[in-house]
Amino acid sequence: MISALESTSLRPYLLRALYEWCTDHGFTPYIAVVVDETVQVPREYVKNGEIVLNISYDATSALKIGNDFIEFKARFAGTARDIIVPIGRVVAIYARENGQGMAFPPLDAQASEAGEVIAPGMAQATPDPRPGMHLVGEAAESQPGGSAAAIEPPPDEPPRPPSGGRPALKRVK
Secondary structure (H helix, E strand, C coil): CCCCCCCCCCCCHHHHHHHHHHHHHCCEEEEEEEECCCCCHHHHCCCCCEEEECCCCCCEEEEEEEECCCEEEECCCCCCEEEEEEEEEEEEEEECCCCCCEECCCCHHHHHCCCCCCCCCCCCCCCCCCEEECCCCHHHHHHCCCCCHHHCCCCCCCCCCCCCCCCEECCCC
């Protein structure tokens, strides 16, 4: 039997599924990435420790969404660059045209909450909750003083679907 610590993260599978959904429906998939020293992107395009990347077929070459990294080549200001993003640094994937997608907690925060050990030098100080990014319809989280813990059901109850329709990712600047 495989323990939770030995199993592969669900995140790369969800990223691949949402990428496929976007491309199947003619949408442009974008990923939001928290940048640190493990992320290989053009630093001149990083703002507030984050970068948003277009990972569509037209914008990339040799795209590979693996279990550990997203790798591809892309042009920035006419110059080809190799991009390597660890899966744990991706905090959202969404369709540019309608904002539908999924947001993820930073992987280090998720690991520390689960009591997992993080290798020295890999822990990053990332604000929690993520400022400027939330799912529409989760008003309690976006209100000052609101938190996800205040609206989560007790652990013995199954999760309830959000009220007010389908959630959509909305970026607030």
